[in-house]
Amino acid sequence: MPKHEDWKGNTDGTPWMHRVLIRLLRSVNLRWAYAVMGVCVVPPYLLFSRKGYRAIYRYFRRRHLMGRWEAFRHTCLNHYRFGQVILDRFAAYGGRQFHFEIDGNETFQHLLGSEGGFIVLSCHVGNYELAGYTFRSSGKRYNALVFPKEAAVVMKNRQRLLSGNNIRMIPVRDDMEYVFQVSNALADGEVVSVPCDRLFGSPRFVECDVLGGRARLPLGPFAMAIQRGVPAVSVFVMKETVYSYKVFVRPLELQYDASVLRPREKAAVLAQCFADELGRILGQYKEQWFNYYDFWNDEK
Amino acid sequence: MKDLVTELKEKTIAVLNLDEMKPEDIGNDDPLFGDGLGLDSIDALELIVMLEKEYGIKIKDTSAGKDIFKSMNTMASFVEANRVK
Numbered sequence: 001m002p003k004h005e006d007w008k009g010n011t012d013g014t015p016w017m018h019r020v021l022i023r024l025l026r027s028v029n030l031r032w033a034y035a036v037m038g039v040c041v042v043p044p045y046l047l048f049s050r051k052g053y054r055a056i057y058r059y060f061r062r063r064h065l066m067g068r069w070e071a072f073r074h075t076c077l078n079h080y081r082f083g084q085v086i087l088d089r090f091a092a093y094g095g096r097q098f099h100f101e102i103d104g105n106e107t108f109q110h111l112l113g114s115e116g117g118f119i120v121l122s123c124h125v126g127n128y129e130l131a132g133y134t135f136r137s138s139g140k141r142y143n144a145l146v147f148p149k150e151a152a153v154v155m156k157n158r159q160r161l162l163s164g165n166n167i168r169m170i171p172v173r174d175d176m177e178y179v180f181q182v183s184n185a186l187a188d189g190e191v192v193s194v195p196c197d198r199l200f201g202s203p204r205f206v207e208c209d210v211l212g213g214r215a216r217l218p219l220g221p222f223a224m225a226i227q228r229g230v231p232a233v234s235v236f237v238m239k240e241t242v243y244s245y246k247v248f249v250r251p252l253e254l255q256y257d258a259s260v261l262r263p264r265e266k267a268a269v270l271a272q273c274f275a276d277e278l279g280r281i282l283g284q285y286k287e288q289w290f291n292y293y294d295f296w297n298d299e300k
Numbered sequence: 301m302k303d304l305v306t307e308l309k310e311k312t313i314a315v316l317n318l319d320e321m322k323p324e325d326i327g328n329d330d331p332l333f334g335d336g337l338g339l340d341s342i343d344a345l346e347l348i349v350m351l352e353k354e355y356g357i358k359i360k361d362t363s364a365g366k367d368i369f370k371s372m373n374t375m376a377s378f379v380e381a382n383r384v385k
Binding site for chain 1: 317333340341342344345346348349352358359360362363365366
C-alpha cells in the first residue's frame with residue numbers, strides 16, 4: 001500500500017496569517033470567529049477542495065447511509081466543524097482556555113499511576129491536539145509522534161505549549177530515529193501517543209472493519225504495543241459546545257486468549273479493537289471525522 | 301565475531317518471521333533497510349527489543365540507531381562492544 005504521499009500534513013495559510021489569527025483570537029469572541037469562518041472560509045473549501053469534499057461526502061453516503069441531500073448537509077457541517085476545531089487550536093495558542101470533561105479518566109489515571117509505559121492511540125477525529133495544550137502530564141513524560149512538515153508558526157506554538165505540559169514531540173523522519181526514541185520512552189515507563197489513521201513511517205497496514213467498511217490502519221502503532229508488551233488506550237477529544245470538549249478514554253484489550261497468536265496477529269486484533277472504538281465514536285459524532293482523503297477501501 | 305554475526309542472522313530471521321530465508325542468504329555487509337533486506341521501522345523495533353532481551357542492550361544514543369542497524373556486521377560490532385549478557 002502506498003503511503004499517503006498526497007497528504008500535505010500541514011495547516012493551510014501563510015505564517016503571517018497564522019500570527020494575525022492568534023492575535024485576533026485573543027480578543028475576539030470565538031462565536032464571531034466561527035461565524036466569519038462559516039461564511040468566508042467554508043464555502044470556498046466546499047467549492048474548490050474537491051478531493052476533501054468527495055471523501056467526506058462519500059463517508060456520509062456509504063458509512064452512515066445518508067441520502068444525497070442529507071450527506072451534502074452533513075458535509076457542509078463537517079467542514080464548519082473542522083474550521084471550528086482549527087480556530088480553537090489557534091485560540092489556544094493565544095492563551096484561550098477550554099473546558100474538558102473526561103469519560104474514562106479512571107483508566108487513564110490508573111495507567112499514569114502504574115510503573116510501565118503505555119500507548120495512546122488516536123486519529124483525525126475531534127480535536128485531540130487541543131487536549132495536549134490543556135492537560136499537564138505531572139508524572140510520566142508524554143511523547144507525541146508528529147508529522148514533520150507542519151507549518152512553522154503552528155510547530156513553534158505547539159512546541160511552546162506542549163513542552164510546558166511535559167509533552168515531547170517526536171517527528172517521524174526517514175532516519176528512523178523516532179523508532180529508537182519511542183522504544184526508549186516506553187522502556188522508561190513513559191507515554192507514547194500515535195495517530196492511527198495515516199500511514200507514515202512503515203507502509204505496512206492491517207485491514208479492519210470500521211462502520212461496516214474495510215479500512216487500512218497502519219500496523220506500526222499496534223505492533224509497537226504488542227512488541228513492547230505495553231497497554232494501549234484509544235483517546236478521542238470531541239467538540240461539544242463553543243468552549244467545551246468531551247474526552248473519551250477506552251482501554252484496548254484483546255477480548256480472548258491471544259497467547260496462541262503470533263505477534264503480528266495480535267497486533268491485527270488490537271487494531272480491530274481500535275477500529276471498533278473509532279466506529280463507536282463516529283456513530284456518536286458523525287460530523288467530527290476530519291480525515292480528508294479516502295480512508296475506506298471502497299472509496300478508492 | 302563471525303559466530304556472533306551468524307547468531308544475529310538466525311535471531312533476526314526468527315524474530316522477523318523471515319521463514320523463507322536462511323542465514324547464508326544475508327550478506328554480512330548487506331544493508332538491512334531500504335534496498336538490502338528491505339526491513340522497515342516495524343522490523344527495527346523488533347530488532348531493538350531482541351537486542352534488549354537477548355543481550356541486555358539498550359540503545360541510548362537514538363541518533364546512532366540507523367548506523368548500528370546498517371548491516372549484520374555493524375550490528376554485531378555494536379553487540380560485541382555493549383552486551384551485558
